[in-house]
Amino acid sequence: MKGTIITIGDEILIGQITDTNSAWLGNELALLGVEVVQMITIADKQLAIHQALDLALAQSDLVVMTGGLGPTKDDITKKALAEYVGTELELDEELVTRIKGYFTSRNIPFLKAHHEQCLMPRSAKSLNNQLGTAPGMLFEKNGQYLLSMPGVPYEMKDIFSNSFMPEFNKLNKTNYRIYHRTIKTVGQGETRIAEKIEDIVSHLPKDISMSYLPSLGEVKLRLTARSSEDLSSTVDELTTQIIARVPDLVYGTDKINLSTALRNLMCDRGLTLSTAESCTGGYLAHQLTTVPGSSGYYMGSIIAYDYKPKQALLNVSAQTLQEHGAVSEETVIEMLSGVLDKFQTSLGVAISGIAGPGGGLPDKPVGTIWMAWGTKEDVQTYKLTLSKDRAKNIEYTATAAMNALRKFILKLS
Numbered sequence: 001m002k003g004t005i006i007t008i009g010d011e012i013l014i015g016q017i018t019d020t021n022s023a024w025l026g027n028e029l030a031l032l033g034v035e036v037v038q039m040i041t042i043a044d045k046q047l048a049i050h051q052a053l054d055l056a057l058a059q060s061d062l063v064v065m066t067g068g069l070g071p072t073k074d075d076i077t078k079k080a081l082a083e084y085v086g087t088e089l090e091l092d093e094e095l096v097t098r099i100k101g102y103f104t105s106r107n108i109p110f111l112k113a114h115h116e117q118c119l120m121p122r123s124a125k126s127l128n129n130q131l132g133t134a135p136g137m138l139f140e141k142n143g144q145y146l147l148s149m150p151g152v153p154y155e156m157k158d159i160f161s162n163s164f165m166p167e168f169n170k171l172n173k174t175n176y177r178i179y180h181r182t183i184k185t186v187g188q189g190e191t192r193i194a195e196k197i198e199d200i201v202s203h204l205p206k207d208i209s210m211s212y213l214p215s216l217g218e219v220k221l222r223l224t225a226r227s228s229e230d231l232s233s234t235v236d237e238l239t240t241q242i243i244a245r246v247p248d249l250v251y252g253t254d255k256i257n258l259s260t261a262l263r264n265l266m267c268d269r270g271l272t273l274s275t276a277e278s279c280t281g282g283y284l285a286h287q288l289t290t291v292p293g294s295s296g297y298y299m300g301s302i303i304a305y306d307y308k309p310k311q312a313l314l315n316v317s318a319q320t321l322q323e324h325g326a327v328s329e330e331t332v333i334e335m336l337s338g339v340l341d342k343f344q345t346s347l348g349v350a351i352s353g354i355a356g357p358g359g360g361l362p363d364k365p366v367g368t369i370w371m372a373w374g375t376k377e378d379v380q381t382y383k384l385t386l387s388k389d390r391a392k393n394i395e396y397t398a399t400a401a402m403n404a405l406r407k408f409i410l411k412l413s
Contacts, residue, residue: 001172003034004056007041008049008067008077009151021066021156028160032168033176033226034062044068049080053146061144064160067151069134078137081148082121085139089119092126099133124148127163131155138167145171179232181239183221185249186258186403190219197221197245200238207231208238216392217399218258251406258402259291265409266297266347273405274343275301276314276335278326278352279369284398299343304335314338314350326352327364329381332372340376347408349373349401353384355393369397373404380408 005022012019022039029036037059042048044067056063068077082089095118103110117133120126127136132150136159139146147164149156185193190212194201201210207227213220223238225231243250251261266273275284285301288294302313307326310316315338316331324330335350353369360366367386374380384400386393 001034001061001176002059003029003036003062003064004060005029005036005039006049006052006056006063006065007039007151008044008065009041010043012041012067013043021151021153024153024157025064025066025160029062029064030224031178031180032172033178044076046076046080046083049077050084053084057141057144057146063144063146065146065148066156069148069150077148078119078121081124081137081139081146085121085123085141085146087121087123090122092118092120095120095126095135102133125167127159127167129155129159130162131158135159136163138164140171176228177225177230179225179230179235181223181235182254183223183239183242183250184218184252184254184256184258184261185221185246186218186251186399186406187249188219188246190214193219193221193246193249197242200241200245204238205231205234208235216396217403248407251403257291258399258406259287259294262288262402262406262409263291263294263297265406267293269409269412271347271409272297272299272343272345273347273349274299274339274345275348275401276339276350277301277303278305278310278335279355280351280353280394280397281305283394284349284351284401287398287402299345302339302342310335313342315341325364327354327368327370328352329370329372329383332370332381333379336372336374336379337376347373347375347405349405351397351401353393353397355397356388356390367393369393371397371401371404373401374408380404 005025007019007022011017019041026036040052042052099114099118100110121137124137124139127138129135132152132155134150136147136149149159194212204210208223208225208231211222213222221242223235225235251258277284282301282303288298304310304314307321310326311318314335316334320330320334332350332352335352336348339350340348350372351369354360354364354366356366366388369384369386372379372381384397386396
């Protein structure tokens with residue numbers, strides 16, 4: 001089965017928001033055995049929608065469309081789709097009842113625009129949206145299928161996963177299987193990892209491939225089997241072999257992320273953590289607390305951006321700051337000691353640096369960032385030398401800090 005993804009939205013075309021829906025849908029469709037042949041982004045205009053559908057249906061069995069299904073007048077997708085498939089809009093009384101109930105429970109008035117949102121193309125199958133008011137719509141025409149969903153990412157994902165998937169299982173007539181395993185690594189680049197597993201990758205079976213997916217500080221190794229046969233056990237065995245080659249770099253597989261892996265290590269060992277941040281401005285704390293259950297080990301953070309809070313809250317001495325500056329090994333060691341004293345945690349981490357793009361000095365250029373981590377008795381330090389990109393420096397530093405803690409904990413056990 002071949003597929004096309006169409007994203008509707010002027011805000012995407014002018015760069016106001018980033019299209020994350022297409023990337024997510026591309027991955028999900030691949031897992032279902034759907035070969036995505038194209039992704040198209042268009043304006044929220046009827047002609048653009050009709051032209052994109054002509055192009056998509058000429059090459060695809062399944063078209064997945066997101067965007068333009070809200071209650072405002074600029075959301076015209078539903079009307080454009082009804083005209084394209086040659087059907088009329090009619091009031092969906094069941095949808096009216098559901099949306100009215102949704103708003104009533106939240107003390108929100110049910111407006112005329114919401115009533116109009118309940119007009120649905122007669123030939124479409126309505127797909128329940130558990131997280132919003134606009135349902136998904138599934139059309140069938142001459143053996144081809146068109147799925148339309150809201151552009152709000154969490155609503156789109158809910159409809160696709162919970163309402164569309166049962167329908168897809170009915171319409172999919174092929175026995176073609178795709179099976180993925182993703183190995184998550186941190187701490188080395190893809191070239192060095194590829195060298196260590198070269199002999200395994202060079203002898204992969206013909207229906208199994210390997211992809212390297214690098215990001216800041218991390219590399220995902222994705223094994224994919226595409227076959228009419230069930231090759232899941234072979235892929236699982238290859239996953240085990242690769243992990244055995246680079247065990248110090250692997251923190252997990254598949255959907256686990258570094259924050260989750262760190263939470264699991266901390267909670268399994270009954271450890272607690274506190275953080276002291278300067279140039280990262282709380283980004284490390286944010287990453288740690290995005291994971292459910294982080295309260296089981298993470299106690300809190302002190303963001304000491306200026307000299308004064310470094311001294312007042314973390315007990316960094318004025319002499320240390322005067323002699324070595326805020327961006328120094330000596331300062332982060334004292335920041336670590338201060339945060340451990342303040343929160344009385346098993347472990348701590350401290351960060352201070354020059355994130356950029358300005359503020360660099362001849363001996364401390366932009367991208368110079370010092371980290372300290374460990375316990376009162378065992379303090380580790382490291383100097384990162386990064387780029388002039390502020391956002392990337394902050395993100396990379398948080399990843400490096402979590403990986404440093406991960407490796408430190410593994411050595412404790």
